[in-house]
Amino acid sequence: MKKTLISTIACITVMTAVLQAGAAEKLTLMLDWFPNVDHLPIYVAREKEYFEKAGLDVKIMSPSDTSDSLKLAMAQTVDLAVGYQPQTIMAAAEGLNPRVVGRLVEHPLTTLLYMKDKDISSPKDLEGKKIGYTVPGMMDLLMAAFAKRNGIESYEAINVGFTIIPALVSGKVSAVMGPFKTYEVVEMEHQGIEAEYFELEKYGIPDYDELIFLASPQTVEKRERAITAFSDAVQKGIDFARANPEEALELYFKALPEADRRMETDAFEATLPYFAKNQENDRSRWETFADFALEAGLIEKAVDISPLLTR
Known part of the structure; x- marks a missing residue:
């Protein structure tokens, strides 16, 4: 039982x-x-x-x-x-x-990322440059707003998608809109690449x-x-x-x-x-x-x- x-x-x-x-x-x-x-x-x-x-x-x-x-x-x-x-x-x-x-x-974690020693110290130094972006329909538009706020009158926007670091290292672009200061910047450091970036919230983009x-x-x-x-x-x-x-x-x-x-x-x-x-x-x-x-x-x-x- x-x-x-x-x-x-x-x-x-x-x-x-x-x-x-x-x-x-x-x-x-x-x-x-x-x-x-x-x-x-x-x-x-x-x-x-x-x-x-x-x-x-x-x-x-x-x-x-x-x-x-x-x-x-x-x-x-x-x-x-x-x-x-x-x-x-x-x-x-x-x-x-x-x-x-x-x-x-x-x-915000998003930055406008570029490599050190590329003669870039202010957003205006990107005038006439090729600038990559990561997410079509967002980062390209955010780049346009950043440019307007910071006096960049002309640049060529290029979709680099996931290939942020290769696009920078190869010289395909001078900077990329979209990389995170907590991730791609760290990744570049681990690859021995010195990175610099503009934090969007410090250059006219509101907190989000x-x-x-x-x-x-x-x-x-x-x-x-x-x-x-x-x-x-x-x-x-x-x-x-x-x-x-x-x-x-x-x-x-x-x-x-x-x-x-x-x-x-x-x-x-x-x-x-x-x-x-x-x-x-x-x-x-x-x-x-x-x-x-x-x-x-x-x-x-x-x-x-x-x-x-x-x-």
Whole structure:
């Protein structure tokens, strides 16, 4: 009798586990770039089972092109995308109506990057030069606004996509708009290349959230509970990383064993202070950037940011 009871309890336990596993809600997430420490809290959330405990099964994917993530989210090919605040405002001005469902990095990391000893000391020194950009439809427009604000009257814009450092080293371009001061600058240092850069927020571009999570209006309507659970789990990943940086980094390397351990350790140290402190959007900052975008010619019509922000 006792043996039968134990067997019955064991079967129930196994069945419960199977049912719970089967009940996990699947979400697909498209990154903005190849996986790197900018995305570390997402991987921490997965490795610490924050997603699983929230009833989620999150599939993380990398884009084949730098402008893919927003487009795929809006087409509902993926549920969520890592994107950028400027890109979101530009998309809204074009009538795409993306929804901001969470935050990852809460201040600008983007720079106008160039190599040291190239006779560049001020933005005006880029007059007439070839300037690369990383994300079509955003970084080229941001470069145009930067040029307008800093008196650069002519330059040639070239899409370099992911090939930032090769484009600089080969002389294909004199500078690139889009690299992060916490990543590509560190990567160049590890390659023995001295880098210099202009921080956008110090040259006329307002403060903004560098990395955010986006979804289509239809996906938000259908998957609101899962999306909220996702962003809350990511915030737990951020909080864990801030409190336990060494352990968080090891979890990241466990998830991505092919990562350059030495370089990404330094990049993580530089990035950690910029991760979002919470998942609440600062509406005043969004309004300030939207006003700037209109004035600077990034967008052709005013954007009401209220429908964009879900939190």
